[in-house]
Amino acid sequence: MSTTTTDLQDEIDALGKSHDNHHHGPEKGVMRWIKTTNHKDIGTLYLWFAFIMLLTGGAMAMVIRAELFQPGLQLVEPQFFNQMTTLHGLIMVFGAIMPAFVGLANWQIPLMIGAKDMALPRMNNWSFWILPFAGAMLLSTLFMKGGGPAFGWTFYAPLSTTFAPDSTDFFIFAIHMLGFSSIMGAINVIATILNMRAPGMKLMDMPLFVWTWLITAFLLIAAMPVLAGAVTMMLTDRNFGTSFFDAAGGGDPVMFQHIFWFFGHPEVYIMILPAFGVVSQIIPTFARKPLFGYSSMVYATASIALLSFVVWAHHMFLTGMPVAGQMYFMYATIMISVPTGVKVFNWVTTMWRGSLSFETPMLWAVAFVILFTIGGFSGLMLGIAPADIQYHDTYFVVAHFHYVLVTGALFSIIAAVFYWLPKWCGRMYNQKLAKIHFWWAVISVNILFFPQHFLGLAGMPRRIPDYSLQFADFNMISSIGGFVFGASFLLLTYIIVDCIRNGERVKEPRVWPSAKGLEWTIPTPAPYHTFDKPPGKELILAESSHTGAH
Amino acid sequence: MISKEEARFLSEEELLKRQRKGATLTATIVAMIAFGIFFFTLYSNM
Ligand code: HEM
Ligand SMILES: [Cu+2]
Numbered sequence: 169m170s171t172t173t174t175d176l177q178d179e180i181d182a183l184g185k186s187h188d189n190h191h192h193g194p195e196k197g198v199m200r201w202i203k204t205t206n207h208k209d210i211g212t213l214y215l216w217f218a219f220i221m222l223l224t225g226g227a228m229a230m231v232i233r234a235e236l237f238q239p240g241l242q243l244v245e246p247q248f249f250n251q252m253t254t255l256h257g258l259i260m261v262f263g264a265i266m267p268a269f270v271g272l273a274n275w276q277i278p279l280m281i282g283a284k285d286m287a288l289p290r291m292n293n294w295s296f297w298i299l300p301f302a303g304a305m306l307l308s309t310l311f312m313k314g315g316g317p318a319f320g321w322t323f324y325a326p327l328s329t330t331f332a333p334d335s336t337d338f339f340i341f342a343i344h345m346l347g348f349s350s351i352m353g354a355i356n357v358i359a360t361i362l363n364m365r366a367p368g369m370k371l372m373d374m375p376l377f378v379w380t381w382l383i384t385a386f387l388l389i390a391a392m393p394v395l396a397g398a399v400t401m402m403l404t405d406r407n408f409g410t411s412f413f414d415a416a417g418g419g420d421p422v423m424f425q426h427i428f429w430f431f432g433h434p435e436v437y438i439m440i441l442p443a444f445g446v447v448s449q450i451i452p453t454f455a456r457k458p459l460f461g462y463s464s465m466v467y468a469t470a471s472i473a474l475l476s477f478v479v480w481a482h483h484m485f486l487t488g489m490p491v492a493g494q495m496y497f498m499y500a501t502i503m504i505s506v507p508t509g510v511k512v513f514n515w516v517t518t519m520w521r522g523s524l525s526f527e528t529p530m531l532w533a534v535a536f537v538i539l540f541t542i543g544g545f546s547g548l549m550l551g552i553a554p555a556d557i558q559y560h561d562t563y564f565v566v567a568h569f570h571y572v573l574v575t576g577a578l579f580s581i582i583a584a585v586f587y588w589l590p591k592w593c594g595r596m597y598n599q600k601l602a603k604i605h606f607w608w609a610v611i612s613v614n615i616l617f618f619p620q621h622f623l624g625l626a627g628m629p630r631r632i633p634d635y636s637l638q639f640a641d642f643n644m645i646s647s648i649g650g651f652v653f654g655a656s657f658l659l660l661t662y663i664i665v666d667c668i669r670n671g672e673r674v675k676e677p678r679v680w681p682s683a684k685g686l687e688w689t690i691p692t693p694a695p696y697h698t699f700d701k702p703p704g705k706e707l708i709l710a711e712s713s714h715t716g717a718h
Numbered sequence: 719m720i721s722k723e724e725a726r727f728l729s730e731e732e733l734l735k736r737q738r739k740g741a742t743l744t745a746t747i748v749a750m751i752a753f754g755i756f757f758f759t760l761y762s763n764m
Binding site: 179180183287288291351354355356358359360362363364367368389390392393394396397398400401412423427702704705 | 720721725731733734735737738742744745748749751752753755756759760763
């Protein structure tokens with residue numbers, strides 16, 4: 169077997185024509201990043217893009233919380249406030265959380281299955297480079313005549329069709345591009361996991377992060393085209409005289425909601441299944457025990473994915489559904505808590521009587537288990553159709569989805585970065601500062617979002633710039649929590665940049681001595697090309713984080 | 719999946735060829751499913 173280290177794309181090209189497999193590292197300068205087909209480079213690009221989007225969306229959240237600091241209109245026009253809530257949601261979902269998980273997938277999946285690279289390296293480059301253009305287009309709508317989209321991240325018709333600003337066509341194009349990028353990313357993940365695993369690695373030998381991403385990729389393939397269809401119909405309704413969603417022309421605006429949520433509910437699982445994977449990697453490492461119930465984790469993930477397609481109308485209990493429909497969607501929704509409960513049980517049982525230690529990644533993972541579960545419980549409350557008549561469109565919903573998305577999805581991404589960053593860059597971050605940052609963030613995030621439950625139960629509607637006086641106290645507390653939480657990201661930026669530039673060098677392949685997995689068998693920092701020689705079955709089994717002793 | 723017995727008799731290039739074949743086939747099928755769902759979404763609302 170040759171020991172040359174070439175890009176997989178070069179080797180693929182060489183299969184066709186005669187081409188010398190010359191040794192080379194990355195190109196120099198910006199061209200490296202523009203032309204790269206290397207999964208590690210592309211993973212890095214995705215992660216930085218996601219981080220910039222997180223800060224941008226975060227800045228919008230600061231505007232929202234500043235306006236809501238006190239009742240009355242102080243800082244921004246109501247129309248601008250609505251643009252902020254809309255773009256905050258869109259940017260966080262499509263610009264921050266999803267690309268961050270794709271970045272983690274790019275870095276980790278090949279390393280965890282012993283592959284040289286992603287299966288389709290050149291398409292991988294396209295998937296990423298579409299994103300900055302889509303993101304820029306979305307943001308540019310804010311500066312257009314009539315302002316940016318102000319109809320909420322769910323862009324219900326007819327607000328997004330008949331009554332929308334002109335910039336909506338740019339919004340539609342941005343969503344098309346984002347969708348195209350995610351679909352290409354998902355195709356690549358599926359092709360990589362199904363075809364590029366080290367010889368002898370069975371599906372049930374795969375680490376859970378790989379499993380959860382495989383299932384997520386199928387969710388993306390099934391859900392993103394539906395979103396693309398929805399925006400396409402909006403486009404033709406707006407510009408080409410169709411009336412899919414226009415009652416005056418025989419269309420149906422409620423149909424929009426069905427289509428949107430048929431995409432939208434699976435979408436929320438797209439944002440949480442990879443998080444489950446991350447946590448399932450981290451907890452065994454710092455509990456020094458194999459993951460409890462590996463196969464039940466795989467089946468639970470698959471059940472959640474399937475169920476996620478049959479519960480969408482729990483977002484629509486107030487559209488006037490027949491009682492039988494409400495009952496069905498209520499029971500189906502509540503059924504998801506069974507496989508979700510299996511997962512939480514397995515994480516807790518993995519920790520049970522483990523020899524626990526609380527390094528930074530573990531702190532974030534444990535916080536995830538506790539706080540995500542709070543979000544799951546409020547989800548259950550919302551899933552009860554008669555109760556949702558009270559809760560729907562209040563701050564209770566806002567509290568719910570921020571627990572699952574911020575203390576769930578985002579926390580797992582931060583955990584993953586603190587877990588794998590030393591492997592990526594060969595340097596350790598300042599662990600003391602990282603722990604201070606953790607406590608800063610975890611306390612402030614609860615001050616930010618927990619009072620929103622009370623506001624919602626007391627009847628405060630969501631998506632409004634002003635509110636009546638009885639909501640003043642909790643809003644002020646929430647805003648203070650928001651500013652403090654927002655500021656914590658400045659420290660996070662410092663910790664990460666400081667790690668990459670000046671962090672203490674790490675040389676051990678196994679950065680965390682108790683960690684298992686193929687990614688810990690390669691040198692630190694991870695070389696530009698890895699697994700020229702696929703790992704053998706013995707190594708695969710020895711490095712399994714779900715069998716054997718730690 | 720390529721089993722380790724099969725892989726033992728493959729050169730690096732042959733292994734890559736096999737993986738490529740599988741990857742392109744998988745990608746094509748999955749892409750067709752995605753296009754199918756997209757057009758079905760439009761069609762079912764006509
Ligand atoms: C434990 C299972 C869950 C249940 C039973 C559940 C249930 C619900 C229900 C019934 C609603 C609609 C509330 C309303 O509008 O009146 C809702 C909203 C929402 N959920 Fe969940 N949920 C669960 C988990 C999740 C997860 C894991 C995520 C994301 C990671 C998520 C994200 C959202 C979002 C973003 C919304 C708000 C959508 C909007 O803007 O209207 N949920 N959830
Ligand atoms: Cu839902």
